[in-house]
Amino acid sequence: MQKSSKAERADLYKDRSTQVFLSKFLSGEIAELEPIYDPEAGYRYSIVEAIIGEASEPQVFLARLHDAGILKRRLYDRVICCPKCGSASISTRYCCPYCKSFDIQKSSLIEHVKCGYMDVEENFHKEDKLICPKCHDELKKPDVDYRRAGIWCTCRECSKSFDIPITAHFCRDCHMNSSFEDAVIRDVYAYSLCEDVREEVSLDWVVITPVRDFLRDSGFHVESPAFVKGKSGANHVFDIGAYKGETSKKVTVIDLATSTEGPVPEQPVIALFAKVYDVSPDRAYLIAIPELSENGKKMAELYNIQIVEAKTQKEAIKTLKEKMLRK
Numbered sequence: 071m072q073k074s075s076k077a078e079r080a081d082l083y084k085d086r087s088t089q090v091f092l093s094k095f096l097s098g099e100i101a102e103l104e105p106i107y108d109p110e111a112g113y114r115y116s117i118v119e120a121i122i123g124e125a126s127e128p129q130v131f132l133a134r135l136h137d138a139g140i141l142k143r144r145l146y147d148r149v150i151c152c153p154k155c156g157s158a159s160i161s162t163r164y165c166c167p168y169c170k171s172f173d174i175q176k177s178s179l180i181e182h183v184k185c186g187y188m189d190v191e192e193n194f195h196k197e198d199k200l201i202c203p204k205c206h207d208e209l210k211k212p213d214v215d216y217r218r219a220g221i222w223c224t225c226r227e228c229s230k231s232f233d234i235p236i237t238a239h240f241c242r243d244c245h246m247n248s249s250f251e252d253a254v255i256r257d258v259y260a261y262s263l264c265e266d267v268r269e270e271v272s273l274d275w276v277v278i279t280p281v282r283d284f285l286r287d288s289g290f291h292v293e294s295p296a297f298v299k300g301k302s303g304a305n306h307v308f309d310i311g312a313y314k315g316e317t318s319k320k321v322t323v324i325d326l327a328t329s330t331e332g333p334v335p336e337q338p339v340i341a342l343f344a345k346v347y348d349v350s351p352d353r354a355y356l357i358a359i360p361e362l363s364e365n366g367k368k369m370a371e372l373y374n375i376q377i378v379e380a381k382t383q384k385e386a387i388k389t390l391k392e393k394m395l396r397k
């Protein structure tokens with residue numbers, strides 16, 4: 071938590087992935103981000119994956135926001151991983167403490183209250199009744215005629231009996247058996263926004279949230295991030311997608327580009343154009359914070375991409391509104 075200075079957070083707020091992600095909390099779409107279990111890949115944060123793309127690690131992204139004091143986390147689960155291959159596809163096995171076999175039979179111990187005889191439940195079973203093997207009385211009422219005295223295990227391999235098995239882990243991928251002693255255990259967290267940064271976040275840094283709100287108030291159906299299928303069949307991700315009316319074809323797409331030092335270069339314009347070319351939306355906007363380079367502006371004009379330059383949230387909304395009404 072040493073790095074949790076305001077400056078560190080301010081740097082993070084300027085990042086577009088952080089903005090799109092935090093706006094999910096600010097808009098109330100998510101209160102807490104819980105990981106989703108995938109049998110193939112283990113726990114995943116699909117929302118984060120969609121925002122940051124395949125090249126980056128969701129865990130690293132979330133840990134950075136946590137270290138900066140933006141997100142708080144809650145221990146959600148702990149995942150046992152294979153000490154050899156790292157796989158999380160692990161099964162837990164209860165084993166015989168004598169010969170280590172996992173082929174054990176688990177039974178309940180039953181005590182006949184009247185005569186004091188104690189044995190495993192199976193030995194009391196006669197047809198569908200419970201009959202005491204010693205005095206041959208029928209056991210009817212639990213806690214009156216008989217009581218369950220615990221668990222008793224018998225090993226089918228070495229025939230020994232015991233009450234507490236030992237735990238072992240079996241890797242379904244590399245078939246390695248490992249003990250509790252060599253287990254690699256990973257913490258998995260659920261994340262939520264720190265209350266004390268909520269105001270700081272919404273103050274001036276995060277532009278995505280007010281833009282979403284503005285579009286929604288103007289009668290659009292808004293998605294962020296938005297996946298739009300292009301003519302080529304490929305899916306493209308935009309920071310915001312806004313739809314209006316019956317025809318879902320009427321789509322407005324918006325990307326955000328930020329720069330901490332000087333104007334935003336032309337790369338985000340090129341990236342947006344590549345997607346726009348395939349998707350053919352009604353309108354395409356690039357919000358550039360704080361401003362776009364001259365070269366970027368020339369390209370945007372050529373590609374018919376509308377530019378919204380803004381230093382603050384208010385400015386972004388005001389300019390976007392003006393541009394949207396103009397057409």
Ligand SMILES: [Zn+2]
Pocket residue numbers: 166167168169170171225226227228229230
């Ligand atoms: Zn055994």
Ligand SMILES: [Zn+2]
Pocket residue numbers: 182184185186187202203204205206207
């Ligand atoms: Zn008895």
Ligand SMILES: [Zn+2]
Pocket residue numbers: 152153154155156157241242243244245246
């Ligand atoms: Zn393994």
